[in-house]
Amino acid sequence: MKLKNKKYLFCNIAVFLLVLFFVAYFSFLSFGRHDSLKSYLNDLGTYDQVIWNTAHGNFFDNSANMLNARNYLGAHFSPILLLFVPFYAIFASPKWLLFFQALAVGIGSIPIYLFAKEKLRSSGAGLVFLFSFLSYPVLHNSILYDFHEVVFAIPFASFAFYFLEKRNDKWFIIFSILLALSQEHMVLLVLAMGLYAAFIQKRWKFGGLVSFVSLGYFFLVLMVLMPFFSKTGSSALIANSSQYASRYAWLGVSFPEIIKKIFLSPGSILVALLNPEKLKFLFTLLLPILSLSLFSAPFLLIIPILLINFLSSNSMTYSPYFYHSATLIPFLLFAAIVTFQKWFEEDVFIKRLFLVLIILASIGSCIEYTVSPLGTKYHLADYLPDSHAKKIVEIKKIISAEASLSVQHNLGAHFSERKELYRFPFKANEVDYIILDQVDPYLANEEQVFKFDYALQMDRDEWKRKIEELRGSDSFEKIYDEDGWLVFRRR
Numbered sequence: 307m308k309l310k311n312k313k314y315l316f317c318n319i320a321v322f323l324l325v326l327f328f329v330a331y332f333s334f335l336s337f338g339r340h341d342s343l344k345s346y347l348n349d350l351g352t353y354d355q356v357i358w359n360t361a362h363g364n365f366f367d368n369s370a371n372m373l374n375a376r377n378y379l380g381a382h383f384s385p386i387l388l389l390f391v392p393f394y395a396i397f398a399s400p401k402w403l404l405f406f407q408a409l410a411v412g413i414g415s416i417p418i419y420l421f422a423k424e425k426l427r428s429s430g431a432g433l434v435f436l437f438s439f440l441s442y443p444v445l446h447n448s449i450l451y452d453f454h455e456v457v458f459a460i461p462f463a464s465f466a467f468y469f470l471e472k473r474n475d476k477w478f479i480i481f482s483i484l485l486a487l488s489q490e491h492m493v494l495l496v497l498a499m500g501l502y503a504a505f506i507q508k509r510w511k512f513g514g515l516v517s518f519v520s521l522g523y524f525f526l527v528l529m530v531l532m533p534f535f536s537k538t539g540s541s542a543l544i545a546n547s548s549q550y551a552s553r554y555a556w557l558g559v560s561f562p563e564i565i566k567k568i569f570l571s572p573g574s575i576l577v578a579l580l581n582p583e584k585l586k587f588l589f590t591l592l593l594p595i596l597s598l599s600l601f602s603a604p605f606l607l608i609i610p611i612l613l614i615n616f617l618s619s620n621s622m623t624y625s626p627y628f629y630h631s632a633t634l635i636p637f638l639l640f641a642a643i644v645t646f647q648k649w650f651e652e653d654v655f656i657k658r659l660f661l662v663l664i665i666l667a668s669i670g671s672c673i674e675y676t677v678s679p680l681g682t683k684y685h686l687a688d689y690l691p692d693s694h695a696k697k698i699v700e701i702k703k704i705i706s707a708e709a710s711l712s713v714q715h716n717l718g719a720h721f722s723e724r725k726e727l728y729r730f731p732f733k734a735n736e737v738d739y740i741i742l743d744q745v746d747p748y749l750a751n752e753e754q755v756f757k758f759d760y761a762l763q764m765d766r767d768e769w770k771r772k773i774e775e776l777r778g779s780d781s782f783e784k785i786y787d788e789d790g791w792l793v794f795r796r797r
Contacts, residue, residue, distance in 0.1 A: 347718020380536030
């Protein structure tokens with residue numbers, strides 16, 4: 307009995323230390339990435355401005371996003387962002403978002419551990435699946451690509467399914483509500499869990515009610531609430547109203563048109579879904595847990611979100627280097643645990659063999675795809691600000707808090723706590739200041755996934771031409787020109 311208690315205590319300490327290390331490590335990296343001028347106006351600066359504006363009485367007001375949605379709820383319906391307002395009342399900083407995002411992912415691993423420990427009757431097996439979750443490269447890359455509410459929603463999804471399996475309906479509903487409030491399409495995961503309760507758990511009444519309410523909320527948000535907050539009267543991601551084409555423009559310009567296209571043109575939908583790049587991405591998602599997820603019911607829960615991501619014409623939504631699939635990872639782990647129990651529980655040797663294989667597959671996948679220094683592409687130096695990056699502190703001192711700005715994309719999150727902020731060259735002829743940096747922050751390591759052109763979000767020759775125009779402009783005067791930094795002030 308004492309030996310069992312010691313093992314239980316050891317596993318609990320190991321869980322605590324692994325999660326603590328994960329949160330501390332990725333908070334440090336995300337802070338360093340931001341300070342190294344590798345965060346972006348879209349998206350970290352966008353969220354920072356939305357929360358700062360809300361804390362100052364301008365509810366979800368936002369000039370910085372690229373969807374032409376002045377109220378952010380017209381672009382994404384994410385009331386969950388209100389949770390950050392009290393922290394901005396203490397002091398405003400985008401690092402709140404980066405820290406809580408890393409913390410959220412770390413906490414999201416706890417239901418994975420508990421579920422595996424209970425299903426497999428082994429704390430050691432629980433630790434293996436917890437390790438696999440924390441080493442998932444998609445999660446690393448999501449944390450290290452600014453802040454996004456779908457990443458922050460990971461613990462809501464993770465705890466919701468755990469309590470659904472425990473049939474603890476009260477806590478399932480609480481976490482499902484938080485999940486639904488995270489972003490407009492996250493409620494589809496709740497809908498899927500309702501169907502799971504009905505068809506897998508045979509709780510027809512409860513599951514049917516959850517599904518019905520979830521579907522009603524989805525249509526309410528997409529067809530009433532988001533159009534209400536959008537200046538175009540339609541969801542900004544569906545309506546082709548921004549400077550970028552809608553991800554779903556090929557399906558239609560309204561929600562009813564998209565639904566019609568899906569049902570009337572199944573062939574084109576199938577071709578889009580079976581794109582080799584998308585299938586390769588699915589393989590990448592399944593690799594760390596040896597594709598075990600495919601063979602149990604919890605895998606079905608990710609299908610609605612997977613379809614949304616795969617039907618997009620923007621390759622970001624099916625790339626391991628972005629965040630769009632981060633909320634699916636807990637369900638992949640839950641599904642893998644269920645399959646593991648069905649297939650290997652009775653044979654101790656096979657069970658231990660596959661636990662080792664999962665560890666090895668998780669490590670290999672991490673090394674190949676992570677953008678953290680745990681892999682082969684990035685080094686710790688990529689996340690440490692140099693003397694040039696630190697000069698942004700000087701720049702901030704000469705810019706008033708009330709001034710309107712047009713700034714380079716990779717500088718935006720450093721100036722986003724203000725009413726009017728735009729990505730250069732947008733509104734360049736109207737703002738008080740223009741802030742640019744000619745030094746490439748990615749130059750020291752050519753293996754990095756993102757390059758300077760991506761940070762600029764415009765053609766580099768066009769960017770250089772705009773700078774030369776500013777140098778000769780009668781409307782602006784150059785007030786700072788040092789070490790590649792340029793600040794122009796309206797005359």
